[in-house]
Amino acid sequence: MKKLIKSILWIHCISQFVYANDYALITNGHINKISKAQIKAIYLKKLTYLNNMKIIPINLEANNKIRESFNKNVLHMSSNRLKIYWIKQHYLGHRPPLSMKSQKSIKSFLKKIDGAVGYIEVKNIDNNFKVLYKWSD
Amino acid sequence: MKIFLILFSLFFSLLQAKDSYELGDGVQISSLPIYLGGYFSTEYEHTKSSDKYKLDDIALLSYGNYQHFSYMAEIEYKNFYTKKVKDDITLTQKDTSLYVERLYVDYTFNENYMARVGKYLSPIGFWNLLPINVLRDTSSDPISTNIIFPEFTTGLYTAYSNIKDSELKIDIMVQNNEDIDNKYSNYRINKHYGFGISYEKENFTTKINIGYFNKLHRLIDEEYEDDETEEQDEEYTTASNKEQDLYYMLFSAKYDSQNYQFMGEIGHQESPNGLATNYALYIQGLYRITQKHTAIIRVESYDDKVTALQDSSSIFAYTYRPAYPIALKAEYQFHTLKKYDKLLLSFSVLF
Numbered sequence: 001m002k003k004l005i006k007s008i009l010w011i012h013c014i015s016q017f018v019y020a021n022d023y024a025l026i027t028n029g030h031i032n033k034i035s036k037a038q039i040k041a042i043y044l045k046k047l048t049y050l051n052n053m054k055i056i057p058i059n060l061e062a063n064n065k066i067r068e069s070f071n072k073n074v075l076h077m078s079s080n081r082l083k084i085y086w087i088k089q090h091y092l093g094h095r096p097p098l099s100m101k102s103q104k105s106i107k108s109f110l111k112k113i114d115g116a117v118g119y120i121e122v123k124n125i126d127n128n129f130k131v132l133y134k135w136s137d
Numbered sequence: 138m139k140i141f142l143i144l145f146s147l148f149f150s151l152l153q154a155k156d157s158y159e160l161g162d163g164v165q166i167s168s169l170p171i172y173l174g175g176y177f178s179t180e181y182e183h184t185k186s187s188d189k190y191k192l193d194d195i196a197l198l199s200y201g202n203y204q205h206f207s208y209m210a211e212i213e214y215k216n217f218y219t220k221k222v223k224d225d226i227t228l229t230q231k232d233t234s235l236y237v238e239r240l241y242v243d244y245t246f247n248e249n250y251m252a253r254v255g256k257y258l259s260p261i262g263f264w265n266l267l268p269i270n271v272l273r274d275t276s277s278d279p280i281s282t283n284i285i286f287p288e289f290t291t292g293l294y295t296a297y298s299n300i301k302d303s304e305l306k307i308d309i310m311v312q313n314n315e316d317i318d319n320k321y322s323n324y325r326i327n328k329h330y331g332f333g334i335s336y337e338k339e340n341f342t343t344k345i346n347i348g349y350f351n352k353l354h355r356l357i358d359e360e361y362e363d364d365e366t367e368e369q370d371e372e373y374t375t376a377s378n379k380e381q382d383l384y385y386m387l388f389s390a391k392y393d394s395q396n397y398q399f400m401g402e403i404g405h406q407e408s409p410n411g412l413a414t415n416y417a418l419y420i421q422g423l424y425r426i427t428q429k430h431t432a433i434i435r436v437e438s439y440d441d442k443v444t445a446l447q448d449s450s451s452i453f454a455y456t457y458r459p460a461y462p463i464a465l466k467a468e469y470q471f472h473t474l475k476k477y478d479k480l481l482l483s484f485s486v487l488f
Contacts, residue, residue, distance in 0.1 A: 041300045049248040076339075078395060080428050084461050087161035087487065088272055090174055093200035093209040 058118035161462030178270035178485035271485035281417035285404035
């Protein structure tokens with residue numbers, strides 16, 4: 001019986017590992033390492049410059065599962081709370097980050113624009129990009 | 138009036154042109170970095186002796202940015218229409234003048250420094266930064282946000298911020314000139330030097346503000362406009378019409394999580410002639426029952442030497458938001474000065 005429980009637990013752990021999704025916040029290489037709090041500040045537009053370079057955060061579209069994971073694991077805010085935050089910022093004269101349809105469009109935008117940051121799945125990262133932060137579901 | 142109507146028509150035609158407009162988003166003018174928005178609020182107030190109906194704010198705002206520069210402009214009708222019924226006498230007031238609520242240009246130097254010039258909301262405490270009905274938690278403002286410091290500053294503002302694992306921010310406000318449009322400002326001032334420091338880590342933020350301002354004339358808050366306090370008002374007006382130096386300090390703290398928010402502010406004011414606010418404070422707890430329903434409890438207390446009033450109150454409020462930019466609010470205030478007990482209902486929308 002003990003063996004059976006052990007095996008089930010092992011299978012559960014392995015399946016968690018196999019099915020875990022890895023994501024990363026990336027840039028085209030002109031930004032140095034940044035803290036999680038700075039990432040949050042960039043995506044809330046509290047931090048708009050880094051080393052005198054304009055930072056342009058890019059989101060995936062609303063309801064995208066990677067965006068939801070980013071909101072939950074990196075920003076620690078629900079979509080609804082973020083929506084409320086941006087409604088308040090509208091009154092204060094600030095706009096939310098740009099949204100793009102796909103990881104492909106984020107990559108092509110990041111390649112062209114220095115200071116742009118965006119998140120994609122780790123498996124889609126190539127040598128043109130620098131990883132600033134990694135997380136898993 | 139005509140300009141406002143033209144701007145409002147432009148705003149609504151832009152709304153219709155935009156396919157995916159959501160309330161509270163504002164609209165972009167063509168592909169220019171210029172955005173338009175607006176808001177309005179209506180209010181009903183019931184006290185033991187009177188009923189008041191108000192179409193309060195009707196405002197239009199515009200903002201945008203280009204490279205290191207950004208701007209904010211907000212024009213507004215204040216107390217556009219007020220009807221008060223007291224002892225079977227009905228009083229109606231209209232103010233159809235347009236007022237400049239905010240007008241400033243920002244320049245962001247880098248990740249640490251920014252500067253502003255123009256008329257802006259004094260970055261003092263938390264409540265004062267989101268003062269419009271639709272965005273604040275209750276229909277009413279805590280008294281401490283009204284009597285301790287000037288809500289608006291016309292002049293220079295500069296901020297230093299440092300964000301690493303937490304956020305440290307320093308604010309400096311300087312005014313050494315007349316206000317822009319001060320009819321509805323809580324203080325009419327020609328000098329204001331303010332300093333603030335705030336620290337934020339995860340869900341917790343704390344802030345300290347200190348400052349000095351030269352009061353030219355303090356408006357009588359409508360709260361005090363009551364027959365029973367006419368005598369006090371007279372003294373108040375006489376005293377407050379004199380130019381006066383005032384020093385203030387305010388300590389604020391806030392904890393904001395997914396479902397709860399706790400916030401408090403306590404302020405003190407000093408004046409060489411002793412006519413100042415000894416203390417004014419509030420502590421507020423907010424519970425987000427669901428995305429649409431919020432319950433709020435606030436306790437307030439103040440001791441004001443200017444009005445010779447000392448009062449404490451408990452406010453029980455409920456807000457229903459079918460969507461966040463639409464707020465239907467109800468609150469009841471219990472005061473130790475019973476004549477100020479009141480029911481407030483309001484409806485407000487942000488575009």
